[in-house]
Amino acid sequence: MNWLAVWTIYRHEMMRALRTMLQSLISPVITTSLYFVVFGTAIGSRIEQVEGVSYATFIVPGLVMLTVLVQAVNNASFGIFFPKFVGSIYELLSAPVSYLEIVIGFVGAAATKSFIVGSVILITASVFLELHVAHPVMMFVMLAVTCVVFSLFGFIIGIWARNFEQLQLVPLLIITPLVFLGGSFYSISMLPPAWQTVTFFNPVVYLISTYRWTFFGEADVSLPFALAMIGLFAAVCLTVIWRMFRTGYRIRA
Amino acid sequence: MDDTDIILSVDGVAKTYADGPKALDSVSLSIRRGEILALLGPNGAGKTTLISIICGLVSPSAGSVIVDGHDIVSDYRAARAAIGLVPQEVQLEPFEKVLDAARFSRGLFGKARDDAYLQRMLTALSLWDKRRSEVKALSGGMKRRVLIAKALAHEPRILFLDEPTAGVDVELRKDMWAVVEELRSNGVTIILTTHYIEEAEAIADRVGIISGGRLVLVEEKGSLMRRLGRRELVLTLGDGEDLPPALARHGLSRSADGTFVYTFTEEGSLAALLADLAAAGVTVRDLETRRRSLEDIFVELVKNGADA
Incomplete structure (x- = not known):
């Protein structure tokens, strides 16, 4: 392994984030605060407890997931798309680095950035609410796993996208709906049985459910099954990336 | 020619792109350590494709390339570590600072940080004073120098310059030639593509002519110039x-x-x-x-x- 190259890519990506730190940190904090005010305080005060906690508290794990998923996909897709766009990717492709090293560098940096944003949102939430986390270690492990898995997914989008429009398409048309319909703001058990069945085809359901379990100790779906699904999604992403590099898909003629 | 004198050996390399055109047709070429070879040819002749294959940007459809004893596919790390590439287009991250760009390139090629070397190299390219400038603030000529600096950051033994002087003014062209001469005196092997006969005449030891994807000839500059001149x-x-x-x-x-x-x-x-x-x-x-x-x-x- 060329660890120096991995570190170089990672550091380079983190430096880019530092240049735009204000917008990458302040904007999610403001958005989340708005959610707390609107859903938590205004609407939430009229909603009875969900799964034994106040509605405002109930939506915290879902909100963190919503932001982290979008951030991970955006960070990772932009990270590899940008050198493609300006042409500087020639250097990555002609360097003595393996595809795995490129992926670790880019995905590692994107995951780190989203992890930081997720943590900042948790801190913001704890300003509004008194948060009790049932399984704190698992809570951070799950956050980290989510950041990595969705950064892998974002990396695929970054290689696939031919222009900025396509880059925005997937987060906008797929990620956001999946997260909203994945139980961020409600418990799956609140849905009619037919819709519950449909929901189980949404991979984000497992993520949010498991993450909510780390906070409240209760989950909509069985924990081992949810973890297996997350593992499966990660494996699919890794396989797709491996195929992309092997065939040179949209990066090497 | 002794085998150990050969730093780059291209054998039967061909490339047909997925969308149809045959860009290279069985090109074979040996390059001696420390020489300057100019690949001359009109636009679309296959010069950039050949360089891109050697540097790992394009996969060959057939043939093999050995760089200083290392196959570019099975032993790509060692092969690529020996090569520096200056692309034809200015392909740089606009918001990056010059020194950061050079450090990135060095690290990417697995070389430990060496600021003294980078300072010497950037000074030789008249970039040291601009080391803290963002790339986007530099003139076109300076950006080309940054490309060279990035290619040299890991101290390559072979340098590829793809149309280094296309669209640059006379003064900068002369500067580039001086840089190439300096590199050669340090033992770097240089392969450059150009469609200016004058350029080949000014700096090359040997000239290869590519036309329609075929390497039509490779000849010592002196004898070729008598024919071309x-x-x-x-x-x-x-x-x-x-x-x-x-x-x-x-x-x-x-x-x-x-x-x-x-x-x-x-x-x-x-x-x-x-x-x-x-x-x-x-x-x-x-x-x-x-x-x-x-x-x-x-x-x-x-x-x-x-x-x-």
Whole structure:
């Protein structure tokens, strides 16, 4: 392994984030605060407890997931798309680095950035609410796993996208709906049985459910099954990336 | 030529792109350690494809490439570590600072940080004063220097320069040539592509000519320039005038339009012809010299079946 190259890519990506730190940190904090005010305080005060906690508290794990998923996909897709766009990717492709090293560098940096944003949102939430986390270690492990898995997914989008429009398409048309319909703001058990069945085809359901379990100790779906699904999604992403590099898909003629 | 003198060996490399065109057709080439080779050819001849294959940007459809003893596919790490590439287009991250860009390149190639080396290198490229400038703030010429700096950051043994002087002004072109000369004196092997004969003439040891995806010839510069440097003088004489026999020794040929064409390579022989014309009292209505275009030479070389 060329660890120096991995570190170089990672550091380079983190430096880019530092240049735009204000917008990458302040904007999610403001958005989340708005959610707390609107859903938590205004609407939430009229909603009875969900799964034994106040509605405002109930939506915290879902909100963190919503932001982290979008951030991970955006960070990772932009990270590899940008050198493609300006042409500087020639250097990555002609360097003595393996595809795995490129992926670790880019995905590692994107995951780190989203992890930081997720943590900042948790801190913001704890300003509004008194948060009790049932399984704190698992809570951070799950956050980290989510950041990595969705950064892998974002990396695929970054290689696939031919222009900025396509880059925005997937987060906008797929990620956001999946997260909203994945139980961020409600418990799956609140849905009619037919819709519950449909929901189980949404991979984000497992993520949010498991993450909510780390906070409240209760989950909509069985924990081992949810973890297996997350593992499966990660494996699919890794396989797709491996195929992309092997065939040179949209990066090497 | 001793095998250990060969730093780059290209054997039967071909490339057909997925969307159809055959960009390279079985190119074989050996490059000696420390030489400067200029690959000359018109746009679309396959120069960039050949370089891109050697550097790992394009996968060859057939053939193999050995860089300093390492196969570019099975032993790509060692092969690529030996190579520095300066691409044709300015492909840089606009918001990155010059020194950061060079450090990134060095790290990417697995070399430990060495600021003293980078300082020497950036100074030689007149970039040290700009090290804290963002790339987007630099002039076009400076951006090209940054590309060179990035390619040299990991101390490569072979440097590829893809059209280093396309679209740059005369002064910068001369600077680039000076940089190339300096690198060669440090033992770096240099392969550059160009479509300027003058450029090849100014800096190369050997010249390879690519046309239509084929390497038509590779030849020492001196002998090639004698062939490429051939010029023509077209004479239009007064009405009804013919060449006096005294000028027969110059071997002028008569064209269909009645003009006379004199082919020459050395300036001395032209002076002799002009002196003879004056002495014979021939009326010259018009006189035009022309250098054969590179295209003409390609056509001739390809027609002759790449005999060289």
